[in-house]
Amino acid sequence: MAHPNLRDVNAAPAADPILTLSGVHTHIGQYHILQGVDLVVPRGGLAVLLGRNGAGKTTTLRTIMGLWKASRGSIMFDGRDISKMTTPDIARAGIAYVPESMAVFSELTVRENLYLAARTGPLDAARVDWICGFFPALKRFWNYPAGNLSGGQKQMVAIARAIVEPRQLLLVDEPTKGLAPAIVQSLMAAFRELKDTRTTILLVEQNFNFVRSLGDSVSVMDDGRVVHAGLMHDLAGDEALQQRLLGLSLDSHQ
Secondary structure, eight states, rough: OOOGGGGOOOOOOOSSEEEEEEEEEEEETTTEEEOOOOOOOEETTTEEEETTTTSHHHHHHHTTTTOOOOEEEEEEEETOOOOTOOHHHHTTTEEEETTTTOOOOTTHHHHHHHHOOSSSSSOOHHHHHHHHHTTTTTTTTTTGGGGOOOOHHHHHHHHHHHHHHOEEEEEEOOTTTOHHHHHHHHHHHHHHHHHHTTTTTEESSSSHHHHHHHHHHEEEEEETEEEEEHHHHHHHHHHHHHHHHHHSSSGOOO
């Protein structure tokens, strides 16, 4: 159920956005999922997209990536409207997507999965070593079929595929779901270093302690719309606002 009274808490738009959604609507069959999404992702930081289950967060990521087409509105990425582009063209423009489903090629080895994700040629050995510094299991299972790995290890492969080459924007859907705490800490370190390389990250996540420590900006969705946008620091420090927007306190989900 939408809460129109929450729309008065939106912050001013970022001065240098890399991604801007304006009035985006998405229909899936007979269902009207996104109902006029306005979203601004500042360049070079980590933006978090929060909301209750069914609010439209995953649909937003899939619409940006062209997997579902916007029926109305514009999606501007680095000065270009990508709303009518194909998914391969969007990927070539510099956007990578890590879905919640931990999509990997099950019959291929870890090495082969990463090789297929490298668009410009052979794997960069130095970058692979950098990625494996966060996820040592990748080297351990380098020549194993990815389908034989655990759920957490498959998630590592999916994230490694997305960052095996530098990207301007990384879309990540609930990366910590089902991961052991030690792997979550490695993931946190990887995202921090990616931010240092000026990679912009748009992250959908339900582990609020994780996003509170990483996020720069935050948007909250409800019923297919963005009802709040601002700084993560402000939301994390305001329990009344958390309750109002999400019906919970971030502190209760550590």
